[in-house]
Amino acid sequence: xxxxxxxxxxxxxxxxxxxxxxxxxxxxxxxxxxxxxxxxxxxxxxxxxxxxxxxxxxxxxxxxxxxxxxxxxxxxxxxxxxxxxxxxxxxxxxxxxxxxxxxxxxxxxxxxxxxxxxxxxxxxxxxxxxxxxxxxxxxxxxxxxxxxxxxxxxxxxxxxxxxxxxxxxxxxxxxxxxxxxxxxxxxxxxxxxxxxxxxxx
Numbered sequence: 001x002x003x004x005x006x007x008x009x010x011x012x013x014x015x016x017x018x019x020x021x022x023x024x025x026x027x028x029x030x031x032x033x034x035x036x037x038x039x040x041x042x043x044x045x046x047x048x049x050x051x052x053x054x055x056x057x058x059x060x061x062x063x064x065x066x067x068x069x070x071x072x073x074x075x076x077x078x079x080x081x082x083x084x085x086x087x088x089x090x091x092x093x094x095x096x097x098x099x100x101x102x103x104x105x106x107x108x109x110x111x112x113x114x115x116x117x118x119x120x121x122x123x124x125x126x127x128x129x130x131x132x133x134x135x136x137x138x139x140x141x142x143x144x145x146x147x148x149x150x151x152x153x154x155x156x157x158x159x160x161x162x163x164x165x166x167x168x169x170x171x172x173x174x175x176x177x178x179x180x181x182x183x184x185x186x187x188x189x190x191x192x193x194x195x196x197x198x199x200x201x
Contacts, residue, residue, distance in 0.1 A: 003096040004195050006032075007186055008089065008115050010101045011179075012108050013123035014153035016135035018169045019102055022123065025176045026100075030183070033098045036089055039065065042080035045140065055085075073103065073110035078148070082107065098183070105159040112162070119186055121179060122163040126170040128153075 013019050027035055039055045041062050050056050057065075062081045065071055074083030084101055092099045101111065111118055125131040131153060135146045160166060165182050169175040186192065 003032075003187075003192065006034075006093040006095065006097045006099055007183070007192070008093060008099050008101070008111075008118040009033075009183070010103060010108050010111055010118050010120045011123065012103060012105055012121070012156070012159075012163070013169075014125075014131060014156050015149045016131055016138065016153075017123050017125050018134065018172065018175075019123055021172050022169060022175045022179070023100065023102060025172055026179055029176065030180070032096075033100055034092045035100050035102075036084055038082050038084055038101075038103065039071075039074075040080055040082045042078075042082075072114065073107040075104060075106035075110075077104055077106070084111075105156050109159075109162070119165070119182065120163040121165045121167055121182060122160050123167045123169050123175065124157070124160075126168055 011019060011023065023035060027033060037051060037053070037055055039057055039062060041057060041059050042054075044050065044053070044056055048054065059081065062074075062083065065083065065085075066074060070086060071083040072086040072089055074081055076082075082103070084103065084107070089099050089101075101107075103111070108120060112120065125134065128150075132146070132150060135141065135149055141149070165178075167175050167178045167182075190197075
């Protein structure tokens with residue numbers, strides 16, 4: 001059954017919690033969902049592809065997009081810009097396709113102000129120690145950078161009460177199952193099934 005309008009889903013969580021892995025698994029299990037590829041001014045990491053992991057642009061282009069009001073939200077994080085294209089999202093939602101955003105808490109607050117009907121999900125690790133272990137296991141950052149990420153995580157955790165749902169990523173399969181349950185519940189909301197109700201009026 002095609003939906004009248006897609007659901008906007010905002011996923012946040014600290015660096016190292018495993019969002020990318022959870023999202024990849026969710027997308028492989030669920031059809032009608034589009035992962036919004038953010039724009040960023042940071043350099044690609046090894047193995048990342050332009051247009052797949054991020055749309056990589058320079059600072060001048062990003063600032064042009066800000067000035068032209070082409071972004072649903074944007075934020076500066078560790079001296080790089082990250083942002084979400086408004087048009088790409090609206091086009092998908094209008095087609096009845098769910099749109100998933102992976103954004104940090106600053107950006108999520110901006111989306112909340114502009115799209116109050118969005119679903120907000122925060123992913124946490126089973127413990128703070130586990131988050132530290134995961135960041136160290138990645139082998140991509142220096143000790144100073146990891147320490148900075150852990151401090152940033154503590155600040156981000158304070159924003160959890162403004163989210164709708166909290167998912168614990170102990171095992172990827174468990175986290176994905178919880179997100180699936182949240183999305184199914186959202187689809188069953190009365191306002192999301194109004195088109196079916198007309199035949200019963």
